[in-house]
Amino acid sequence: MKWTIRRKFLLGFLCLFSFAVLVFNQLLEKTIENNTANFIKNTTFLFIGVFMISLFLTHRIIKPLQSLTKAAKLMGKGDYTEITNKKTSDEIGELARQFQQMQNEIRLHIEKISEEKEKVLLLERKRTDFFNNVTHELKTPLTTISGYAQIISEKGFDDALFLQKASAKIQSESERLNDMVTQLLSFSKLQMSGVVKNKEVFDLFPLIQSIREDMQLKANKYAMTIELMGKPFFIYAYRNDMRQVIINLIDNAIKHGKENHPIRILVDQTVTITNDCEPIPTKIIDQAFEPFIHHHAKDSHGLGLFICKQIIEQYNGNISFQNDSGKAIIKVHLPRWQQNGNNSPQTSNRSIL
Numbered sequence: 001m002k003w004t005i006r007r008k009f010l011l012g013f014l015c016l017f018s019f020a021v022l023v024f025n026q027l028l029e030k031t032i033e034n035n036t037a038n039f040i041k042n043t044t045f046l047f048i049g050v051f052m053i054s055l056f057l058t059h060r061i062i063k064p065l066q067s068l069t070k071a072a073k074l075m076g077k078g079d080y081t082e083i084t085n086k087k088t089s090d091e092i093g094e095l096a097r098q099f100q101q102m103q104n105e106i107r108l109h110i111e112k113i114s115e116e117k118e119k120v121l122l123l124e125r126k127r128t129d130f131f132n133n134v135t136h137e138l139k140t141p142l143t144t145i146s147g148y149a150q151i152i153s154e155k156g157f158d159d160a161l162f163l164q165k166a167s168a169k170i171q172s173e174s175e176r177l178n179d180m181v182t183q184l185l186s187f188s189k190l191q192m193s194g195v196v197k198n199k200e201v202f203d204l205f206p207l208i209q210s211i212r213e214d215m216q217l218k219a220n221k222y223a224m225t226i227e228l229m230g231k232p233f234f235i236y237a238y239r240n241d242m243r244q245v246i247i248n249l250i251d252n253a254i255k256h257g258k259e260n261h262p263i264r265i266l267v268d269q270t271v272t273i274t275n276d277c278e279p280i281p282t283k284i285i286d287q288a289f290e291p292f293i294h295h296h297a298k299d300s301h302g303l304g305l306f307i308c309k310q311i312i313e314q315y316n317g318n319i320s321f322q323n324d325s326g327k328a329i330i331k332v333h334l335p336r337w338q339q340n341g342n343n344s345p346q347t348s349n350r351s352i353l
Helices: 005-033 036-076 091-152 160-191 204-222 239-256 282-286 304-314
Strands: 200-203 226-230 234-237 263-267 271-276 294-296 318-324 327-333 350-352
Touching: 036 091, 091 160, 160 304, 200 204, 204 226, 204 239, 204 263, 234 239, 239 263, 239 271, 239 304, 239 327, 282 318, 304 318, 304 327
Parallel strands: 226 263
Antiparallel strands: 200 234, 226 350, 263 271, 271 327, 318 327
């Protein structure tokens, strides 16, 4: 049977009433036999006993309420200390348990809100940094182009050597600006939701082979060769996404690799691109896939690797970067398409130089 507060009060009242009646009858009998002084003395002891019992019962009821009141005040200050006296089976015990459950739910909600707040603040900081970096990266080539154009357009300018230098600089900065705008457009397209992509099963090796032939023209300017080795690697993906990733990675190897040194591409369990380079600080390696990471004062990695990472992760893959013994090594891990039956393609190694 559940001992509610009402039952406790009723039981206490009946006990006190029965005790008082019993003692009073005994005192009355003794008083008749003895005298009035003893009656007053015994009656006093009776009421003191009744008062002490009433005080004890009242304390048992008031103390849990005081604990709840204290817990409510502490909760208002952010302290969610657990209530200790919630094991009784009466209404106050039930109230304490419900209050404790409410405390736990409020604490969990507040923790979740705090986590979401941190995520929002981090996202806002990244957005601000991204905007500032984009502004800086676009402003730098524009400032260079504007400065050279202003000088060669001055009245009386006739320095042929400077004109040749200015033309080459304007051309290189224009190409750099065009690359950044192209990357920004690619990034914007990547962030668009609801874009339908025509995925298909295809061999990644011939695609890389085709891209290698196109990028070799750019590598020739730096006396660099692009070597390709490996075997068929079938995946299920949007072909243009993979094309963009491979172009960005090879272009990055050309930009930051050493002249007169080869770029090696191996297609096996992963796609590995290796090139010789200058030592790279650990901080740059750790942040290689963040947008606009600067290696040198005038050298930015732009959005290329950042976009590659975003694309690869869309296909449940991952991309890593490391610098080992003067070599930059990028590895792309993609889920291989599993073909059933005996129609699996041949996996003979191929080498293209």
